Amino acid sequence: MYQYFVDAAVQIIEEEGIKNVTARKVAERAGYTTSTIYNYFKDLSHLLFFASMNLVKDYVQEVNLYMSKEENYLDKYILSWECFCKHSFSKPEIYYALFIEDLGEKPDELLKHYYSIYPSDLIGVPDEIKPTLFEPNLGKRNKMFLEIEKKHNIRSEHIDDVNNMIILLWKGMMSTLLNNRGSYKKEEATEITVRYIKELAQKLSKD
Numbered sequence: 001m002y003q004y005f006v007d008a009a010v011q012i013i014e015e016e017g018i019k020n021v022t023a024r025k026v027a028e029r030a031g032y033t034t035s036t037i038y039n040y041f042k043d044l045s046h047l048l049f050f051a052s053m054n055l056v057k058d059y060v061q062e063v064n065l066y067m068s069k070e071e072n073y074l075d076k077y078i079l080s081w082e083c084f085c086k087h088s089f090s091k092p093e094i095y096y097a098l099f100i101e102d103l104g105e106k107p108d109e110l111l112k113h114y115y116s117i118y119p120s121d122l123i124g125v126p127d128e129i130k131p132t133l134f135e136p137n138l139g140k141r142n143k144m145f146l147e148i149e150k151k152h153n154i155r156s157e158h159i160d161d162v163n164n165m166i167i168l169l170w171k172g173m174m175s176t177l178l179n180n181r182g183s184y185k186k187e188e189a190t191e192i193t194v195r196y197i198k199e200l201a202q203k204l205s206k207d
Helices: 002-016 023-030 044-055 057-067 073-090 092-099 107-117 130-134 138-152 159-178 186-204
Strands: none
Touching (some): 002 023, 002 044, 023 044, 044 057, 044 092, 044 107, 073 092, 073 138, 073 159, 073 186, 092 159, 107 130, 130 138, 138 159, 159 186
């Protein structure tokens, strides 16, 4: 039943955009009544969360390939952000729904629930970074990556500052793209953001 509704929501998002998804449209496409949706999802935002997660599977699978290009963990970290920027700037509304929009009181439970229904999404994800996927707060998720780096010879005293600046940088570019406040193409937005992330990340290097 979850799959029916999630698939219907994904189809509408791809055809009309996430802002045009309604419970009525999802119910009609899935072949059920609107009230049936709420037997499985607390509200529409939760259904949209599940559909959005379904639409970022390509990022989850590709980030490991990006990180495998380098041996140095700090370089791996920068590449993980390059992958994240590439995907998030290609689908800004989807990533806004997942990482910025209000999901209610317990978004962590939504993530656990999602992966309990779609465990195959975690296939191929390294055990070291798998726990980060269960953290809905992007700032906390990014700090978890940086805490992993502490094991790989980096300076730990700047972690909080670097973490906060990188998240604000990404959110700023997302806001620019979503609100048409700049003429950046997604490739240019990625290049600019990653360049600044790389500069910030160098503060953590002991070299």
